[in-house]
Amino acid sequence: MTREQATTLPPGPRGPAALSTALMMQRPLESLLGWHRRYGDLFTVRLLAFGTGVYVADPHAIRELFTGDQSDLRAGEANAPLAPVLGPRSVLLLDGPEHLRQRRLLLPPFQGAAVHGYRDVIRDVTAAEVARWRVGDRFTLRARMRALTFEVIARVVFGLADGARTERMRRALSAVLDSSPIFLLPEALRRDLGAWSPWGRFQRRLAAADALIHEEIARRRAEADLDARTDVLSLLLRARDEDGEPMSDGELRDELMTMLLAGHETTATGLAFAFDLLLRDPVALARLRDELAGGDDAYLDAVVSETLRLRPVIDGSERSLTAPRTVAGWTLPAGIRVYPAIAVVHRRADLYPEPEAFRPERFLDGRAESYAWLPFGGGIRRCIGAALAQAEMAEVIRHVVTHVDVRPRRAEPDPVVMRGITLTPRHGTPVVVTRAARPARRPVVAA
Known part of the structure; x- marks a missing residue:
């Protein structure tokens, strides 16, 4: 009897899901990393809310999962626990033809020339944020990066230039983010028992x-300069699928919520890790300062790549099987x-x-293989x-x-914890400013 015939799931930690x-x-x-050392490149983990899953740390098997037949793989289905906040039409929750349609509509604003054009916005926002820092100020970088990336x-997604409207949106979205673990509760526990109940x-x-997002959608539809x-948001309002159909307000809401929650939060966390x-x-x-002074961005890009290798914000990329499938010899x-x-793949010594x-120079000789840097x-x-x-x-x-x-x-690197579905620095990377761009004043202590 072969191993494929003899077993259904790879070994893994035997304790309860809790x-x-x-x-x-x-x-x-x-x-x-401990489970990988003990059980090998495939190991089974049982988790609350997400159920039973098999982690795959073999780059060749991952290549097959990402490039082979996708008909029995459902990433949208695997992301279903996120539906209460992202909405049913988020590209993260769709599969098959619906996912491909939505992805084609969303791609143009996030490619090549469009992203290059956003760099000026990023520079302006960063300069304004850093100009407020003074010698002696104490704060957590993740908190400051959250404000900056929002x-x-x-500006990039909504085209907002009104500070008051931006602040209203930030407060509303931050409130949702701060209660994010709630939506991972089992459906049976999602009960609205009034204003003071967690789900309520x-x-x-x-x-x-949602009300603020729909308000911005309606406001933008009415703008005389929409086409310019x-x-x-403006690009998505003008986008049409292969049948000439636009995105509905419901689709727009779900994609905008996805960009707001997934986009700014994960980038802020990546920046906190980088620093x-x-x-x-x-x-x-x-070395980074020297290279930048000489006009060379190669080492800067390598710092970003090495940060995302050593401190990825997501621990795994989910797929749900709709039919039996053989993965690295396991059925x-x-x-x-x-x-x-x-x-785990990012910590393989053979790669x-x-x-x-932390060695950014490892990315100076060329990009890592597609399925070794994920x-x-x-x-x-x-x-x-x-x-x-x-x-950004x-x-x-x-x-x-x-x-x-x-x-x-802190004397030691910030420990990595999981909040919701993302990996974050436990303490938010607390720092003190020792040289500022402007004259010093009395220190301000922030969380």
């Missing part, structure tokens, strides 16, 4: 955010989630010598906003390291 979930929340990288999204409070926060505008790594490596920081049954294990070390997933489900996220990280890092000095307030 224990595996707690370990993933508190020590996600350590847990995944401002970028507000979440529903009211979501309704307030270059923000993403936590870079500020603790004086050699890398000095997996229908109904199982398969996770190409981003965080990245000294995998725990911070944005891969295949037809690769993150649409990948180019914008990388451009590069421009923010460039401005910060050339205009100010900040020092970590």
